[in-house]
Amino acid sequence: MLRIAVPNKGSLSEPAAQMLREAGYRQRRDSRELVLADPDNDVEFFFLRPRDVAVYVGAGTVDAGITGRDLLLDSGAHADEHLALGFAGSTFRFAAPAGTVTSVEQIAGLRVASSYNVLVAEHLASLGIEPAGIVHLDGAVESSVRLGVADVIADVVETGTTLRAAGLEVFGEPILHSEAVLIKRRGGVDGGGDPAGLDVLTRRLQGVLTARQYVLMDYDVPVALVDAAVALTPGLESPTVSPLHDSEWAAVRAMVPRRQTNQVMDALYDVGARAILVTSIHACRL
Numbered sequence: 001m002l003r004i005a006v007p008n009k010g011s012l013s014e015p016a017a018q019m020l021r022e023a024g025y026r027q028r029r030d031s032r033e034l035v036l037a038d039p040d041n042d043v044e045f046f047f048l049r050p051r052d053v054a055v056y057v058g059a060g061t062v063d064a065g066i067t068g069r070d071l072l073l074d075s076g077a078h079a080d081e082h083l084a085l086g087f088a089g090s091t092f093r094f095a096a097p098a099g100t101v102t103s104v105e106q107i108a109g110l111r112v113a114s115s116y117n118v119l120v121a122e123h124l125a126s127l128g129i130e131p132a133g134i135v136h137l138d139g140a141v142e143s144s145v146r147l148g149v150a151d152v153i154a155d156v157v158e159t160g161t162t163l164r165a166a167g168l169e170v171f172g173e174p175i176l177h178s179e180a181v182l183i184k185r186r187g188g189v190d191g192g193g194d195p196a197g198l199d200v201l202t203r204r205l206q207g208v209l210t211a212r213q214y215v216l217m218d219y220d221v222p223v224a225l226v227d228a229a230v231a232l233t234p235g236l237e238s239p240t241v242s243p244l245h246d247s248e249w250a251a252v253r254a255m256v257p258r259r260q261t262n263q264v265m266d267a268l269y270d271v272g273a274r275a276i277l278v279t280s281i282h283a284c285r286l
């Protein structure tokens, strides 16, 4: 039975549960449940603090886990990213009161507050910059400068709303682009390969990612224009082209990136395609 660690609260928890549900797994009904067996799928879920997921995976007491790339790197755990999951996207950045600090080099000799000390220390060391110290805080890091325990902060930024509300501005390049990731133990099981069942979990999650990123497009097009139309909808491998009762027309079906749906429909219409239909993909295995 594959043992999978899942965040029990915070920004990652609900979207992780939703993705697993879409991948056909049972998920808990009560947010206080700590363990959930799903015997039909031969997996067991352990609901753990987002920060602790990498620790358990690194120790090998669970086989895989869902966490943030930033949390994984900060943990120093013996675990690696296996699959990017496309949600909980954020950047990890330095910020300071507007106009006070404008370059990363200026951090030398200053106090930096963060919940991600390891990440910050490694990043500054790699740049050869020595801060006066790194102050570890559990959260609400944006308040630390106003309250006098630090001069700059390093924190998760998504929309920037929290920073603005605290009168802070980002400076320097992003330290990291993060998102939710599926992780596994570094070096495999007892020095061997991946844990049994990880391949199935991975294919299922990839199926959800594909179903979210693509739509299915159907259209009719005059046979003489099939090549021009198909060039606009090459699909993943090759589009399906079927004959129609009217032998001068053909029907085409192809997967199209969801973001390009309307541009592709406009272009197909211009080429001469008609009856263009778009449907969502519920699940898939590529």
Ligand SMILES: Nc1ncnc2c1ncn2[C@@H]1O[C@H](COP(=O)(O)OP(=O)(O)OP(=O)(O)O)[C@@H](O)[C@H]1O
Residues within 6 Å of the ligand: 009, 010, 011, 012, 050, 051, 067, 068, 069, 070, 071, 088, 089, 090, 139, 156, 157, 158, 159, 178, 179
């Ligand atoms: N506003 C946000 N938008 C997108 N991702 C975020 C946001 N805040 C946090 N994250 C991501 O979620 C993960 C951390 O989750 P969260 O903030 O819920 O944990 P935590 O701060 O340890 O928990 P809590 O805040 O409940 O104590 C990180 O991977 C981080 O990049």
Ligand SMILES: O=P(O)(O)OC[C@H]1O[C@H](OP(=O)(O)OP(=O)(O)O)[C@H](O)[C@@H]1O
Residues within 6 Å of the ligand: 011, 138, 139, 140, 141, 142, 155, 156, 157, 158, 159, 160, 161, 162, 163
């Ligand atoms: O750029 P924004 O969209 O404003 O989002 C970023 C904020 O979200 C997270 O905070 P969270 O809600 O997890 O609180 P915490 O600081 O207590 O962890 C993060 O630590 C930032 O403070």
Ligand SMILES: [Mg+2]
Residues within 6 Å of the ligand: 010, 139
């Ligand atoms: Mg948080």
